[in-house]
Amino acid sequence: MAKRLSKAEIQRRAIDIRKNDLDLTEFVQLCPYELAREHGIAVHPLDGLTEFGCPEGSVTFYASERPDVWSAALVPAGTGQFIVENTSHLPRRRRFNVAHEMAHVLLEHEFDRVMFSAEGRHGCANPSSKDQEWEAEELGVELLLPLAAAYKAAKERRTDEEVADLFDVSLPVARWRMNGTGARIVAQRAAAKWAKLRSGQ
Numbered sequence: 001m002a003k004r005l006s007k008a009e010i011q012r013r014a015i016d017i018r019k020n021d022l023d024l025t026e027f028v029q030l031c032p033y034e035l036a037r038e039h040g041i042a043v044h045p046l047d048g049l050t051e052f053g054c055p056e057g058s059v060t061f062y063a064s065e066r067p068d069v070w071s072a073a074l075v076p077a078g079t080g081q082f083i084v085e086n087t088s089h090l091p092r093r094r095r096f097n098v099a100h101e102m103a104h105v106l107l108e109h110e111f112d113r114v115m116f117s118a119e120g121r122h123g124c125a126n127p128s129s130k131d132q133e134w135e136a137e138e139l140g141v142e143l144l145l146p147l148a149a150a151y152k153a154a155k156e157r158r159t160d161e162e163v164a165d166l167f168d169v170s171l172p173v174a175r176w177r178m179n180g181t182g183a184r185i186v187a188q189r190a191a192a193k194w195a196k197l198r199s200g201q
């Protein structure tokens with residue numbers, strides 16, 4: 001079994017993916033749908049699935065499998081995959097889950113099941129491996145709101161609401177990135193140090 005990637009390695013990959021696939025720096029908003037298109041991964045809305053030749057029975061399954069709970073699914077199909085998204089959910093939540101499922105694709109995770117992104121989690125409800133799930137959680141959010149961007153926003157004293165709007169993520173995700181990663185604490189310490197230096201203490 002391959003060793004789990006480090007956070008630093010995931011941050012590096014996210015920067016490379018942004019730059020090479022979409023020509024973006026780490027300080028601007030990323031569209032996960034464009035990223036999927038770039039990699040030839042179709043993103044189908046749940047209500048349009050039969051048009052793509054998906055059997056009626058499985059459509060009913062997706063719709064009935066607690067539709068309030070799941071917002072995106074990564075479906076293995078032959079040698080490839082496609083994503084189904086629950087279009088009844090809010091756009092920011094869908095963006096987050098599409099980015100998460102794309103992270104599994106980009107990390108070339110192998111899986112033997114349909115994986116569902118679920119409410120109250122930062123990723124899949126039924127991961128095939130804990131390490132892979134952790135990697136996809138980290139890469140998915142790093143693609144949407146890179147740590148470097150969180151540090152910059154903290155330094156600029158942006159509110160969680162502003163950060164959410166800038167990167168088109170939900171408020172809980174913006175909060176998680178700004179506080180959970182320590183971005184604000186690092187920025188506050190740097191500002192305090194600078195103030196101390198300037199006052200000649």
Ligand SMILES: [Zn+2]
Pocket residue numbers: 100104115123124127133136137
């Ligand atoms: Zn996952």
